[in-house]
Amino acid sequence: MVDMPTPITPRLPRGMRDILPQKMLQRQYVIGEIEKIFQRFGFEPLQTPVLELRETLMGKYGEDAEKLIYDAKHREGKEELALRYDLTVPLTRVVAMYPDLVKPFKRYQIAPVWRAERPQKGRYREFYQCDADIVGSASMLADAEIITMIYTVLRALGFQNFVTKINNRKILTGIGQYAGVSDELLGGLYRAIDKLEKIGVDGVREEMQRNAIPTPVVDKIIDLISLPSNAISELYERLGDIPIAREGLDELTQLATFLADAGVPHTHYQFDFAMVRGLAYYTGPIYETVVTEPKIGSLTGGGRYDNLVGLFSKHSLPTTGTSFGIERIIDVMDELAMYPASIGKTVTQVLVTVFNAELVGVSLRVTNLLRAAGINTELALAGEGLGKQLKYAAAKAIPFTVIIGPDENAAQQATLRDMTTGEQSVVAQTELANVLYAKLHKNTQTT
Amino acid sequence: MVDMPTPITPRLPRGMRDILPQKMLQRQYVIGEIEKIFQRFGFEPLQTPVLELRETLMGKYGEDAEKLIYDAKHREGKEELALRYDLTVPLTRVVAMYPDLVKPFKRYQIAPVWRAERPQKGRYREFYQCDADIVGSASMLADAEIITMIYTVLRALGFQNFVTKINNRKILTGIGQYAGVSDELLGGLYRAIDKLEKIGVDGVREEMQRNAIPTPVVDKIIDLISLPSNAISELYERLGDIPIAREGLDELTQLATFLADAGVPHTHYQFDFAMVRGLAYYTGPIYETVVTEPKIGSLTGGGRYDNLVGLFSKHSLPTTGTSFGIERIIDVMDELAMYPASIGKTVTQVLVTVFNAELVGVSLRVTNLLRAAGINTELALAGEGLGKQLKYAAAKAIPFTVIIGPDENAAQQATLRDMTTGEQSVVAQTELANVLYAKLHKNTQTT
Incomplete structure (x- = not known):
């Protein structure tokens, strides 16, 4: 002890x-x-x-x-x-x-x-x-696969109004070169641009000035990052002579073609030339998915980071990928009650009650039959009266209960009770699994 | 950068x-x-x-x-x-x-x-x-549920020759009282008994003597713990006057009845009055599952520990449960190659190759169709010749590949290649998912 x-x-x-x-x-x-x-x-x-x-x-x-x-x-x-x-x-x-x-x-x-x-x-x-x-x-095919997968995952979870915003670090670098921002100031420039959505154009302007970026440069940049999603030809015109920017624009163009071929609807991705993403290690396309209605911030973030494997190896490897903000996704799904009806409050589909000490054996055998048929089945363990056992089922929101008293057992039957409606039916013990399976299946489809 | x-x-x-x-x-x-x-x-x-x-x-x-x-x-x-x-x-x-x-x-x-x-x-x-x-x-029903579940899990994983050994801490305590071992020596007594299988009767005898347990007491105990699994009536006779021992024996008797009602075959559980289990906190039935052929030690261990919740609360709660030695189970299943054929070397069921840059679009569309049909599909990303793509599929043991060259595409067809047999068939692109599904299903059933 x-x-x-x-x-x-x-x-x-x-x-x-x-x-x-x-x-x-x-x-x-x-x-x-x-x-x-x-x-x-x-x-x-x-x-x-x-x-x-x-x-x-x-x-x-x-x-x-x-x-x-x-x-x-x-x-x-x-x-x-x-x-x-x-x-x-x-x-x-x-x-x-x-x-x-x-x-x-x-x-x-x-x-x-x-x-x-x-x-x-x-x-x-x-x-x-x-x-x-x-x-x-x-290959940009790899980036296209990642973005297609983001679309497929979010649709499967029931999200409707979302868009994956796409930019390219090479374009951002190109913008820096175009505007004549020195390498030391690039970090501050990116941080300022990144805040566009939060603090607006004027905010970004102030932020850049605070970061010692000259006013004419600020104007040029604001002009570029304010271009709408479909203004890629405009960007080609202005940045096309800067090799790194052209490379970035070519990549995005190819990416868009692949996404169309992969069947991702145009409503679900767009270019956003002001998107930066925080982490320093991105080297190519970057992407971030936001829910547009209700406004709940970003659900995924990712991009290409071709140099990170180089931390541990002389030979770096081109890499791209995404992270799903799974905790936020779950929070949002909670809030918007996005779970299918089949996800109940308990794994248990039926509680087999125990009528009295003499009838434990039959309850065990029926439990065994139901489980063998693939039905998630609990056996009442409390050793108390039937009333308490049914109360337990109700407290746990178990959808069905089985009751086998002496009369039912003498006739090799069982009473099946729908805990939601209170409906009861008497069923042969050998038929119980089939009847219950049909009811559970119907429940899932109609609720 | x-x-x-x-x-x-x-x-x-x-x-x-x-x-x-x-x-x-x-x-x-x-x-x-x-x-x-x-x-x-x-x-x-x-x-x-x-x-x-x-x-x-x-x-x-x-x-x-x-x-x-x-x-x-x-x-x-x-x-x-x-x-x-x-x-x-x-x-x-x-x-x-x-x-x-x-x-x-x-x-x-x-x-x-x-x-x-x-x-x-x-x-x-x-x-x-x-x-x-x-x-x-x-309730002993709870312990019976745990042991029934152990049986069901191990059978589902493909284990055949295993037995859950059952004892009761109350009987061990009773044996201590029966033999007149003082409370301070009980720990040493249990540790000695626990080694029976490893060191044999003589070893246990020496171990007990080393632990200052008097020789006549040692004899009495050796006699009891050597009783075979079916000798419960013998134990009732000798220990029946010791309340804690009788309680333990009653519990095991009830447990055996419940296990029979739950459909656990007699070949898969037995009493072992020399089993102790290391942890100090057990208070009632204890159980441990061993594989008998090949001899690979224990796969599960558990028992009743009614006082542990009392660590954190004034009100303790009767509790019973088991732990599956999942790392050992996996090791054994590896060694005995117990995985079903459907568990392959990769999640991918088919690789859609990319014939050339002009035909990327059709490969993307076919990939999309296959995935929509629930087939785990990879798109070749390497951007290299077909030979290298097929080599990739072989290296990853992907069972099927799809090839869509200009001729196939003109006819809205695709070549489906079984990577195991080398067999190829030409299939309409719209039929590809159906044909592949049938082949994958057949493969799983026959290999």
Whole structure:
């Protein structure tokens, strides 16, 4: 027997959470749908450890990550370890470590990462990332595949009004050259442009001026980044003499052709020449998906980062990919009640009650029959009266219950009760699985 | 552009591993099958954070865990955190934190835990645990459900020769009382008994003597624990006057009746009065499943632990459950090649090749059609000749390829190539999904 010491207060660390069963079922549905489509597109699963060497993780991020990263150690361990901060660095480490992986290497990973950010509503320090990347193809077909997959995933989850905004880092670099911005000022320029949607043209203008960018240059840039999505010919005219910009424009043109061939409707992607995306490592097309109605911010972000594998290897590999903001997607789906009716509050489809101690055996046998037929079945365990057992079923929102009293059992029958309507029917025990299957199937279709 | 600094050597921390796609597909299959049956039995998914407060984790284990646990912190964090060491303590914390959870609370969790054990072949410091527990039922029905589920899971995975050994801590306590072993010596007694299978009767005898247990007592105990599985009436005769032992025997008798009613064949469970199981917190029935042929040790372990929730709450809750040794199960299934033929080396079922730059569009459209029909389809991205694309398909073991040259396309046809047999057939593009679906289905059934 265990001693009973003073209880420890059950608490969670700051910024952490439990996901209880009802929410977990919704979460599993979302992850399952996404995973199905990742595989439909030929992406393969990969698992990397939560703990990585600190030096592996710190290559990419610098000071920002220093503040947020969780270090880990065990008492006798000599290695400096940390919890992974994203799934991109582990991917590039894997690609460098196993040079025999067949290329292009298409992998997905849906897994938690850790960042000690200030906790706030809907923001946690452990959260899932959901990434799909293609390593080893420089073709715009790879970028087209990623954007097509984003479209397919979001449609499968029930999103209607969304658009993937596309830009190209090469065009941004070209704009910098066109406007004569020195390399040292490029970072500030990008940060200013990135805020266009938030702070408007005037805000960006001020921001650029604060960043020491001369006024005539500011005017030229504002002019360019304000061009509408369909103004690519305008950009060719103005930037066509700058090789890097022309390259970027050619890539976007090709990408658009591929997307049309792949059947992505024009309503679901557009060029946005003011989109920058925060991370420094992008080198080509970048993309970000926003929901337009209701306005809920971005659901995916990604792009091409051809130099990142070079962190771990002399031979870099062209890479492109996207991350689905799966936590935000789940939050939005919660808020808009976007789950299909088949995702209930419990996995259990039927509770087999236990009438009394003499009839436990028959309840066990019926439970066994239902499970063998593929029906998720609970056996009542509380050992209490029928009333309490039905109350349990109601509390858990189990849709059906089975009752087998002495009379029913003598006739090899069972009473099947629909917990939503209260309807009851008497069914032969051997027919129970069939009858229940039909009812469950009908329920899913009509509700 | 990103600067290219000296590459960081891509390395893994000690005792950690990556799981590359091919192994991941097998792993996902095993986890998926287990999860399906957990849900079939009405167990609900739960997610808890990887990081817990140190005080939460340390309640149960003491010094052993101190040596093995990974601590975690972030630069400005004030909490003492650690990576979870198992899934049982997080479960009991959850149960204590959310008193409104409907009871019995049946949950499963399949997730990684961390222990800095000495790395060795097949043993890692991050490994998955796979637990199913029932909180809030003292009924032997709950224990019977767990054992029935173990049987169902192992059969579903293809295991044939296995047996769940069952004992009861109450009987062990009773044996201690019967033999007159003082409470201080009970721990040593149990540890000695636990080694019976490994070191034999003589070994156990020596071990007990080393533990200061008097020789006549040793004889009495050896006699009892050597009783065969079907000797429960013999135990009733000798221990029936000891209340705790009688209680334990009654529980096992009831459990056996329930297992028979639940349809678990007698060949798959047996009493083993010498089985102890290491952990101190068990209070009632304990069970452990071993594969008898080939001899590969235990695949599951578990039992009743009615006092553990009491770590976090004044009100304890009767709890029983089991852990599947999922890493060992996967190792054994690897070794014995137990995966169904449908689990291939890649998720991809077909590669659509790209004949030349002019025909990219048609390959994209055909890819789109196949994916819409639910077929896992890759589009060739390498931008190289057909030969290289087919080589890629072969290297990845993709079973089918589609080739659309100018002639085929003019006739709205495509060539479908079976990569295993080399057979080719020309099919209308609109019929491709149907033809391929039939071939894939046939392949799965016959190989």
